Amino acid sequence: MGCWANIVRHLEGVEIDGVTFKSCLRSKLGIGDKIMFWKDIWVGAVPLQDRWPVLFRSDLKKNDNVRDRFTSEGDIAVLNTDWVMDLTSVEGISEAHDAGMLLHQIKFSGNKDAWVWEPDKNGVFSVAAVKKWLRGGRLTHGISAMKWEKWLPIKVNFFVWRLRLDRIPTRSALLRRNISMPSCVCPLCETGIETAQHLLLAECIFAAEVWSRVHRWCRIVPNYNNSILDLLNLKDVSLNSKWEQKLIRGVFMITCWVLWKERNNKVFNSSKPRVVEVVASVKAFSFFWFKHRTRFKDVVWND
Ligand SMILES: [Zn+2]
Numbered sequence: 608m609g610c611w612a613n614i615v616r617h618l619e620g621v622e623i624d625g626v627t628f629k630s631c632l633r634s635k636l637g638i639g640d641k642i643m644f645w646k647d648i649w650v651g652a653v654p655l656q657d658r659w660p661v662l663f664r665s666d667l668k669k670n671d672n673v674r675d676r677f678t679s680e681g682d683i684a685v686l687n688t689d690w691v692m693d694l695t696s697v698e699g700i701s702e703a704h705d706a707g708m709l710l711h712q713i714k715f716s717g718n719k720d721a722w723v724w725e726p727d728k729n730g731v732f733s734v735a736a737v738k739k740w741l742r743g744g745r746l747t748h749g750i751s752a753m754k755w756e757k758w759l760p761i762k763v764n765f766f767v768w769r770l771r772l773d774r775i776p777t778r779s780a781l782l783r784r785n786i787s788m789p790s791c792v793c794p795l796c797e798t799g800i801e802t803a804q805h806l807l808l809a810e811c812i813f814a815a816e817v818w819s820r821v822h823r824w825c826r827i828v829p830n831y832n833n834s835i836l837d838l839l840n841l842k843d844v845s846l847n848s849k850w851e852q853k854l855i856r857g858v859f860m861i862t863c864w865v866l867w868k869e870r871n872n873k874v875f876n877s878s879k880p881r882v883v884e885v886v887a888s889v890k891a892f893s894f895f896w897f898k899h900r901t902r903f904k905d906v907v908w909n910d
Contacts, residue, residue: 631725637718639674649673650709659702665693684713756857758900763864770803770835770863777801794873795880806870807835807863814866820886821862825855858893865889
């Protein structure tokens with residue numbers, strides 16, 4: 608699954624019209640070495656971690672594949688007996704009973720594990736099918752039809768898509784959802800209140816310095832009054848060719864994504880972000896993806 612595993616990780620928490628991304632993706636058991644026993648949907652309608660929360664909590668091997676939990680005896684797969692179940696509560700006992708019923712007739716097909724995308728009528732799981740699903744929902748702000756930049760990886764497109772919907776978990780966004788925060792101050796400049804608009808635009812002195820250098824690199828005069836939407840829609844930017852527009856828009860998307868990455872790195876790993884390094888990352892990602900994901904293979908670095 609490789610690349611798909613990545614997509615799944617990035618989309619895991621997404622919900623459209625009350626339907627989660629994960630619940631749309633069903634696995635078809637083959638050998639069982641790519642499907643996670645607890646976390647993927649492979650038997651029944653929900654992941655087993657939701658079906659048996661008590662057993663899941665006490666299990667030490669939460670990331671096991673389905674294969675790891677069974678031994679083959681001829682055609683039949685027998686559940687391994689080294690699973691220590693928590694049978695100290697009524698819930699635990701009833702879950703264990705259910706587990707015994709559900710898992711006693713599992714069959715491995717011997718084919719590769721496969722993924723079925725429920726919203727697609729043929730079950731085909733593809734980037735196009737997922738995008739269709741993401742766009743199909745009744746999204747707020749009336750901007751469901753965001754243009755994806757194909758030369759950027761899905762994780763960057765997806766980040767920007769969430770950004771446009773104001774779904775980035777900044778400190779003030781978390782506070783809005785009643786999650787208590789020790790502080791709402793922006794981790795990058797340590798002065799302003801952290802909102803998406805602050806963190807990713809010129810309100811933040813750290814971000815402003817990054818943007819100023821990125822604009823200079825793109826040979827564009829910045830407009831610091833722009834909103835994120837204006838910025839990504841290339842308002843005030845006049846460019847000649849379609850590819851130039853795609854390139855600049857992509858670089859701006861990468862800048863937002865890198866700023867968010869740096870912010871997380873500081874919050875979670877206590878890193879000390881520096882403007883020059885952030886700008887260097889923006890340039891390096893832009894160059895790498897442009898070279899490898901477009902037909903412009905011969906593009907050269909021009910700092
Ligand atoms: Zn700031």
